Amino acid sequence: MRACIDPGHGGGDTGALTADGRMEKDTNLRVALMVEQELRGSGIEVMLTRRDDRDISLSERCRMANRWRADVFVSLHADAAGGTSAKGHHAIHSIHSQPGKGGNKLARLLVDQVTLATGRQPFPRGDRGVWTRESQNHPGVDYYAVIRETDMSAVILERGFLTNPEDAALLFDDSFLQKQARGIARAIMIYFGVKIEEVAVGMFKDIAGHWAQGNIEHLAQIGIVRGREDGTFAPDAPITRAEAAVILDRAIAYILGEVQKMIRGAA
Numbered sequence: 001m002r003a004c005i006d007p008g009h010g011g012g013d014t015g016a017l018t019a020d021g022r023m024e025k026d027t028n029l030r031v032a033l034m035v036e037q038e039l040r041g042s043g044i045e046v047m048l049t050r051r052d053d054r055d056i057s058l059s060e061r062c063r064m065a066n067r068w069r070a071d072v073f074v075s076l077h078a079d080a081a082g083g084t085s086a087k088g089h090h091a092i093h094s095i096h097s098q099p100g101k102g103g104n105k106l107a108r109l110l111v112d113q114v115t116l117a118t119g120r121q122p123f124p125r126g127d128r129g130v131w132t133r134e135s136q137n138h139p140g141v142d143y144y145a146v147i148r149e150t151d152m153s154a155v156i157l158e159r160g161f162l163t164n165p166e167d168a169a170l171l172f173d174d175s176f177l178q179k180q181a182r183g184i185a186r187a188i189m190i191y192f193g194v195k196i197e198e199v200a201v202g203m204f205k206d207i208a209g210h211w212a213q214g215n216i217e218h219l220a221q222i223g224i225v226r227g228r229e230d231g232t233f234a235p236d237a238p239i240t241r242a243e244a245a246v247i248l249d250r251a252i253a254y255i256l257g258e259v260q261k262m263i264r265g266a267a
Protein backbone atom coordinates (compact mmCIF):
# COMPACT_ATOMS: atom_id res chain seq x y z
CA MET A 1 0.00 0.00 0.00
CA ARG A 2 1.86 3.03 -1.30
CA ALA A 3 0.41 6.52 -1.60
CA CYS A 4 2.25 9.27 -3.45
CA ILE A 5 1.04 12.68 -2.30
CA ASP A 6 1.82 15.52 -4.69
CA PRO A 7 1.65 19.08 -3.36
CA GLY A 8 0.89 21.01 -6.55
CA HIS A 9 3.21 23.78 -7.86
CA GLY A 10 6.22 25.09 -5.85
CA GLY A 11 9.28 27.29 -6.32
CA GLY A 12 8.79 29.81 -9.12
CA ASP A 13 5.37 28.31 -9.89
CA THR A 14 3.05 29.82 -7.28
CA GLY A 15 -0.16 28.27 -8.58
CA ALA A 16 -3.35 30.28 -8.04
CA LEU A 17 -3.38 33.37 -5.84
CA THR A 18 -5.84 34.82 -3.34
CA ALA A 19 -6.99 38.42 -3.72
CA ASP A 20 -4.32 39.44 -1.18
CA GLY A 21 -1.55 37.46 -2.87
CA ARG A 22 -1.34 34.27 -0.79
CA MET A 23 -0.09 31.38 -2.90
CA GLU A 24 -1.62 28.05 -3.77
CA LYS A 25 1.77 26.29 -3.58
CA ASP A 26 1.92 27.03 0.17
CA THR A 27 -1.50 25.67 1.16
CA ASN A 28 -0.87 22.59 -1.01
CA LEU A 29 2.36 21.76 0.82
CA ARG A 30 0.89 22.47 4.25
CA VAL A 31 -2.02 20.08 3.78
CA ALA A 32 0.20 17.43 2.14
CA LEU A 33 2.45 17.30 5.22
CA MET A 34 -0.68 16.95 7.39
CA VAL A 35 -1.95 14.08 5.23
CA GLU A 36 1.39 12.34 5.68
CA GLN A 37 1.05 12.67 9.47
CA GLU A 38 -2.54 11.45 9.36
CA LEU A 39 -1.46 8.28 7.55
CA ARG A 40 1.23 7.43 10.11
CA GLY A 41 0.51 4.12 11.78
CA SER A 42 -2.05 3.14 9.12
CA GLY A 43 0.28 0.69 7.36
CA ILE A 44 0.20 2.83 4.19
CA GLU A 45 3.61 4.03 2.97
CA VAL A 46 3.65 7.68 1.94
CA MET A 47 5.94 9.56 -0.41
CA LEU A 48 5.68 13.31 -1.08
CA THR A 49 6.87 14.66 -4.43
CA ARG A 50 8.18 17.71 -2.56
CA ARG A 51 8.59 18.54 1.11
CA ASP A 52 9.64 22.15 0.64
CA ASP A 53 9.22 25.09 -1.72
CA ARG A 54 10.83 23.96 -4.99
CA ASP A 55 10.18 23.64 -8.70
CA ILE A 56 9.38 20.15 -9.99
CA SER A 57 8.02 19.51 -13.48
CA LEU A 58 4.77 17.63 -13.91
CA SER A 59 6.60 14.82 -15.72
CA GLU A 60 9.14 14.49 -12.90
CA ARG A 61 6.33 14.19 -10.34
CA CYS A 62 4.88 11.34 -12.40
CA ARG A 63 8.26 9.66 -12.83
CA MET A 64 8.81 9.77 -9.05
CA ALA A 65 5.50 8.02 -8.44
CA ASN A 66 6.03 5.48 -11.24
CA ARG A 67 9.58 4.61 -10.15
CA TRP A 68 8.45 4.16 -6.55
CA ARG A 69 5.55 2.00 -7.80
CA ALA A 70 2.93 3.94 -5.92
CA ASP A 71 -0.56 2.41 -5.84
CA VAL A 72 -2.28 5.77 -5.70
CA PHE A 73 -1.28 9.31 -6.68
CA VAL A 74 -3.11 12.23 -5.11
CA SER A 75 -2.23 15.67 -6.46
CA LEU A 76 -3.31 18.42 -4.07
CA HIS A 77 -4.37 21.77 -5.48
CA ALA A 78 -6.60 24.77 -4.90
CA ASP A 79 -8.56 26.39 -7.66
CA ALA A 80 -9.18 29.79 -9.20
CA ALA A 81 -12.26 30.89 -11.13
CA GLY A 82 -13.27 33.96 -13.09
CA GLY A 83 -15.61 35.28 -10.41
CA THR A 84 -15.68 34.99 -6.62
CA SER A 85 -18.79 32.81 -6.29
CA ALA A 86 -17.37 29.35 -7.15
CA LYS A 87 -16.45 27.47 -3.97
CA GLY A 88 -15.91 23.97 -2.64
CA HIS A 89 -13.72 20.97 -3.40
CA HIS A 90 -13.84 18.68 -6.43
CA ALA A 91 -11.73 15.93 -7.96
CA ILE A 92 -10.58 14.84 -11.42
CA HIS A 93 -9.66 11.28 -12.45
CA SER A 94 -8.71 9.50 -15.67
CA ILE A 95 -11.20 9.24 -18.53
CA HIS A 96 -10.22 5.55 -18.61
CA SER A 97 -11.16 4.58 -15.04
CA GLN A 98 -14.35 2.55 -14.67
CA PRO A 99 -17.17 3.69 -12.35
CA GLY A 100 -16.49 2.54 -8.78
CA LYS A 101 -12.94 1.44 -9.58
CA GLY A 102 -9.42 2.87 -9.62
CA GLY A 103 -9.27 6.62 -10.04
CA ASN A 104 -13.04 7.01 -10.05
CA LYS A 105 -13.35 5.17 -6.73
CA LEU A 106 -10.51 7.21 -5.21
CA ALA A 107 -11.92 10.53 -6.48
CA ARG A 108 -15.39 9.72 -5.08
CA LEU A 109 -13.90 8.77 -1.69
CA LEU A 110 -11.76 11.92 -1.57
CA VAL A 111 -14.66 14.25 -2.33
CA ASP A 112 -17.05 12.48 0.07
CA GLN A 113 -14.59 12.16 2.95
CA VAL A 114 -13.48 15.79 2.64
CA THR A 115 -17.16 16.78 2.68
CA LEU A 116 -17.71 14.72 5.85
CA ALA A 117 -14.54 15.91 7.59
CA THR A 118 -14.98 19.62 6.86
CA GLY A 119 -18.77 20.01 6.61
CA ARG A 120 -18.24 21.91 3.32
CA GLN A 121 -20.21 20.95 0.22
CA PRO A 122 -18.37 19.96 -2.97
CA PHE A 123 -18.28 22.23 -6.01
CA PRO A 124 -21.14 20.95 -8.18
CA ARG A 125 -19.22 19.83 -11.23
CA GLY A 126 -19.61 16.45 -12.97
CA ASP A 127 -20.99 13.75 -10.67
CA ARG A 128 -21.25 15.60 -7.33
CA GLY A 129 -17.76 17.07 -7.65
CA VAL A 130 -16.12 14.16 -9.51
CA TRP A 131 -15.25 14.62 -13.17
CA THR A 132 -12.81 13.83 -15.98
CA ARG A 133 -11.21 15.88 -18.75
CA GLU A 134 -10.18 14.59 -22.14
CA SER A 135 -7.55 16.28 -24.29
CA GLN A 136 -9.17 18.16 -27.18
CA ASN A 137 -6.16 17.73 -29.45
CA HIS A 138 -5.70 14.06 -28.62
CA PRO A 139 -9.05 12.30 -28.25
CA GLY A 140 -8.90 9.29 -25.95
CA VAL A 141 -6.11 10.86 -23.89
CA ASP A 142 -6.35 12.57 -20.51
CA TYR A 143 -5.90 16.34 -20.53
CA TYR A 144 -3.99 16.58 -17.21
CA ALA A 145 -0.36 15.43 -17.24
CA VAL A 146 -0.30 14.02 -13.71
CA ILE A 147 -3.25 11.79 -14.60
CA ARG A 148 -2.01 10.95 -18.11
CA GLU A 149 1.60 10.12 -17.21
CA THR A 150 1.09 8.20 -13.96
CA ASP A 151 0.78 4.39 -14.04
CA MET A 152 -1.49 4.11 -10.97
CA SER A 153 -4.90 5.39 -9.87
CA ALA A 154 -4.40 9.15 -9.96
CA VAL A 155 -6.62 11.98 -8.77
CA ILE A 156 -6.27 15.75 -8.76
CA LEU A 157 -8.04 17.09 -5.69
CA GLU A 158 -8.99 20.74 -5.95
CA ARG A 159 -9.56 21.68 -2.31
CA GLY A 160 -11.45 24.92 -2.79
CA PHE A 161 -11.28 28.19 -4.72
CA LEU A 162 -8.69 30.79 -3.76
CA THR A 163 -10.82 33.30 -5.68
CA ASN A 164 -13.69 32.78 -3.19
CA PRO A 165 -13.08 34.80 0.02
CA GLU A 166 -14.58 32.12 2.30
CA ASP A 167 -12.57 29.25 0.76
CA ALA A 168 -9.44 31.41 0.62
CA ALA A 169 -9.56 32.11 4.36
CA LEU A 170 -10.11 28.43 5.18
CA LEU A 171 -7.32 27.19 2.90
CA PHE A 172 -4.81 29.13 5.00
CA ASP A 173 -6.35 28.16 8.36
CA ASP A 174 -4.48 25.28 10.01
CA SER A 175 -7.45 23.88 11.91
CA PHE A 176 -9.45 23.70 8.66
CA LEU A 177 -6.52 22.15 6.78
CA GLN A 178 -6.22 19.57 9.55
CA LYS A 179 -9.84 18.56 8.92
CA GLN A 180 -9.24 18.40 5.18
CA ALA A 181 -6.12 16.31 5.73
CA ARG A 182 -8.08 13.89 7.90
CA GLY A 183 -10.70 13.52 5.18
CA ILE A 184 -8.03 12.93 2.53
CA ALA A 185 -6.21 10.37 4.70
CA ARG A 186 -9.46 8.59 5.53
CA ALA A 187 -10.35 8.37 1.83
CA ILE A 188 -6.97 6.77 1.09
CA MET A 189 -7.38 4.34 4.00
CA ILE A 190 -10.86 3.32 2.84
CA TYR A 191 -9.56 2.94 -0.73
CA PHE A 192 -6.95 0.45 0.52
CA GLY A 193 -9.46 -1.27 2.83
CA VAL A 194 -7.57 -0.26 5.98
CA LYS A 195 -9.79 -0.67 9.01
CA ILE A 196 -10.44 2.65 10.66
CA GLU A 197 -11.17 2.14 14.31
CA GLU A 198 -10.78 5.75 15.25
CA VAL A 199 -12.43 8.70 13.58
CA ALA A 200 -11.64 12.35 13.71
CA VAL A 201 -14.32 14.21 15.61
CA GLY A 202 -14.08 17.93 16.22
CA MET A 203 -15.78 17.94 19.57
CA PHE A 204 -16.35 14.80 21.61
CA LYS A 205 -19.73 14.26 23.19
CA ASP A 206 -18.47 12.87 26.48
CA ILE A 207 -15.65 15.13 27.66
CA ALA A 208 -17.53 18.30 28.66
CA GLY A 209 -16.46 19.18 32.20
CA HIS A 210 -13.86 16.39 32.35
CA TRP A 211 -10.71 17.46 34.22
CA ALA A 212 -8.63 16.73 31.07
CA GLN A 213 -11.04 18.32 28.55
CA GLY A 214 -8.60 21.07 27.51
CA ASN A 215 -5.71 18.64 26.99
CA ILE A 216 -7.87 16.21 25.01
CA GLU A 217 -9.24 18.94 22.74
CA HIS A 218 -5.78 20.38 22.15
CA LEU A 219 -4.29 16.98 21.27
CA ALA A 220 -7.26 16.20 19.01
CA GLN A 221 -6.83 19.55 17.26
CA ILE A 222 -3.18 18.86 16.42
CA GLY A 223 -4.01 15.28 15.40
CA ILE A 224 -2.35 13.32 18.21
CA VAL A 225 -5.49 11.69 19.65
CA ARG A 226 -8.79 10.86 17.96
CA GLY A 227 -12.28 9.91 18.98
CA ARG A 228 -14.33 6.81 18.38
CA GLU A 229 -16.77 6.01 15.58
CA ASP A 230 -19.73 7.06 17.75
CA GLY A 231 -18.33 10.55 18.38
CA THR A 232 -17.17 9.86 21.93
CA PHE A 233 -13.65 9.97 23.34
CA ALA A 234 -14.20 7.62 26.31
CA PRO A 235 -11.79 9.66 28.49
CA ASP A 236 -11.66 7.10 31.30
CA ALA A 237 -11.30 3.95 29.17
CA PRO A 238 -7.98 2.09 29.52
CA ILE A 239 -5.41 2.44 26.73
CA THR A 240 -3.81 -0.53 24.93
CA ARG A 241 -0.08 -0.80 24.21
CA ALA A 242 -0.83 -0.43 20.48
CA GLU A 243 -2.84 2.76 21.05
CA ALA A 244 -0.05 4.16 23.21
CA ALA A 245 2.48 3.38 20.46
CA VAL A 246 0.39 5.15 17.80
CA ILE A 247 -0.11 8.22 20.00
CA LEU A 248 3.59 8.43 20.84
CA ASP A 249 4.55 7.99 17.19
CA ARG A 250 2.20 10.83 16.16
CA ALA A 251 3.52 13.03 18.95
CA ILE A 252 7.14 12.47 17.90
CA ALA A 253 6.27 13.25 14.26
CA TYR A 254 4.44 16.37 15.35
CA ILE A 255 7.35 17.62 17.47
CA LEU A 256 9.86 16.92 14.69
CA GLY A 257 7.61 18.82 12.28
CA GLU A 258 7.49 21.81 14.66
CA VAL A 259 11.27 21.74 15.11
CA GLN A 260 11.76 21.69 11.34
CA LYS A 261 9.46 24.70 11.03
CA MET A 262 11.46 26.57 13.68
CA ILE A 263 14.73 25.77 11.92
CA ARG A 264 13.30 26.90 8.59
CA GLY A 265 11.93 30.06 10.21
CA ALA A 266 15.34 30.85 11.73
CA ALA A 267 17.25 30.18 8.48
Ligand SMILES: [Zn+2]
Pocket residue numbers: 008009015016024076077078079
Ligand atom coordinates in the same frame (compact mmCIF):
# COMPACT_ATOMS: atom_id res chain seq x y z
ZN1 LIG B 1 -3.00 24.03 -8.84
